[in-house]
Amino acid sequence: MELDDSGFNRPRRLLPLRSVAPNPVSELKHSCPGLTVRRPAKPLPDADMQFEPSLGRTISSWQAWAANDQARYRGSSGGVLTALATWMVETGMAAQVIGAAADPAAPERTVAVELRNGNDLLRQSGSRYAPVSIASKEQALSPSSVVVGKPCEASALLRIMDGRGQRERPLLMSFFCAGVPSQFATERLLREMGIPEGAPLRTLRYRGHGWPGEFFVETNEGLTAAATYDKSWGETLGPSMQWRCKICPDGVGESADIVAGDFWKTDTKGYPIFTDSSGVSALLARTRRGHDAILAGIAAGVIVAEPLELRQISAIQPLQVDRRATLWGRIAGRKAAGWAVPNYSGFGLMRLGIQDPLKTLRYFYGSFRRSWMEKYRAQ
Numbered sequence: 001m002e003l004d005d006s007g008f009n010r011p012r013r014l015l016p017l018r019s020v021a022p023n024p025v026s027e028l029k030h031s032c033p034g035l036t037v038r039r040p041a042k043p044l045p046d047a048d049m050q051f052e053p054s055l056g057r058t059i060s061s062w063q064a065w066a067a068n069d070q071a072r073y074r075g076s077s078g079g080v081l082t083a084l085a086t087w088m089v090e091t092g093m094a095a096q097v098i099g100a101a102a103d104p105a106a107p108e109r110t111v112a113v114e115l116r117n118g119n120d121l122l123r124q125s126g127s128r129y130a131p132v133s134i135a136s137k138e139q140a141l142s143p144s145s146v147v148v149g150k151p152c153e154a155s156a157l158l159r160i161m162d163g164r165g166q167r168e169r170p171l172l173m174s175f176f177c178a179g180v181p182s183q184f185a186t187e188r189l190l191r192e193m194g195i196p197e198g199a200p201l202r203t204l205r206y207r208g209h210g211w212p213g214e215f216f217v218e219t220n221e222g223l224t225a226a227a228t229y230d231k232s233w234g235e236t237l238g239p240s241m242q243w244r245c246k247i248c249p250d251g252v253g254e255s256a257d258i259v260a261g262d263f264w265k266t267d268t269k270g271y272p273i274f275t276d277s278s279g280v281s282a283l284l285a286r287t288r289r290g291h292d293a294i295l296a297g298i299a300a301g302v303i304v305a306e307p308l309e310l311r312q313i314s315a316i317q318p319l320q321v322d323r324r325a326t327l328w329g330r331i332a333g334r335k336a337a338g339w340a341v342p343n344y345s346g347f348g349l350m351r352l353g354i355q356d357p358l359k360t361l362r363y364f365y366g367s368f369r370r371s372w373m374e375k376y377r378a379q
Contacts, residue, residue, distance in 0.1 A: 001133035007182030033152035039346030064305035078279035095144035126208030143168035174253030176261030179245030181237040193225040211279035257290030328353030329360035333367025
């Protein structure tokens with residue numbers, strides 16, 4: 001996976017071809033979330049299983065935060081995933097954690113990492129709003145790993161393991177995801193903040209150190225700059241998001257065992273109020289294994305958690321709810337304009353779309369018009 005001319009990771013075939021898979025091209029087509037995303041098969045009947053159309057299936061749902069004050073402070077949203085992953089490594093329940101972190105040699109870039117101790121996990125906690133491919137780490141498929149990745153990466157890993165018939169699996173953790181910005185958006189934001197182009201950086205973080213946290217950068221010469229979350233994400237990073245993310249059917253991590261997301265206070269329209277406070281996560285257990293891990297973490301005093309109803313989570317996630325409700329119309333419009341579209345199955349997108357046919361029709365027409373003009377300009 002390498003950055004293309006738009007600043008996004010794309011697969012590049014290596015010559016000579018090297019892969020652990022018998023047929024790497026077939027495996028790519030089977031597992032790549034740019035081509036196919038399937039909702040995981042419904043598990044055996046479980047009395048505790050809940051369902052909410054915009055959030056999917058869960059065993060349990062919570063509002064939670066790390067019991068360790070530093071983990072909570074450094075994390076983007078309460079530090080829950082950092083706390084659970086650290087505890088699992090330090091107690092021997094996992095051998096390593098696979099995730100994303102700043103490149104030590106160039107903190108403006110994001111790389112996949114393999115972490116084996118709590119100090120490293122705490123130091124690398126916090127979101128990275130940039131392209132990264134965690135499945136590039138060989139241990140991402142190891143049953144002894146905890147993997148923390150985007151919902152699409154959880155889907156890809158799950159489909160790889162299903163395709164290979166791998167029964168022993170890593171614990172998959174994910175988070176609510178709005179999409180991946182271009183790497184070039186980070187570089188543009190640095191220039192807008194007055195950081196000289198090419199200046200060696202000591203630190204770059206996107207969030208954390210309080211909630212919602214600031215975009216913060218420091219050069220090796222000691223020059224510092226910061227931007228609010230509204231400025232960094234709302235004005236620069238978010239608008240650079242790739243098209244595939246804008247039509248994502250699963251920003252809530254249905255393929256993972258455990259999923260965390262911001263649990264924020266909202267205004268009367270359901271949109272977040274970004275006032276400085278201590279982070280709190282909405283925490284979902286998708287599987288029985290994930291549920292047991294959360295209960296064990298609570299019992300061990302690693303995280304603090306209180307039960308939360310799914311409707312309380314969907315009420316403060318208008319982007320995820322609206323995106324899934326309008327997705328069928330947008331994809332249909334894109335396809336009608338002659339573009340290839342990903343294959344999504346099991347999410348009930350058509351059923352959600354026909355609940356408001358006029359809104360779906362508007363999104364169909366808007367998507368068709370933009371896609372047609374895009375195709376016309378490309379010719």
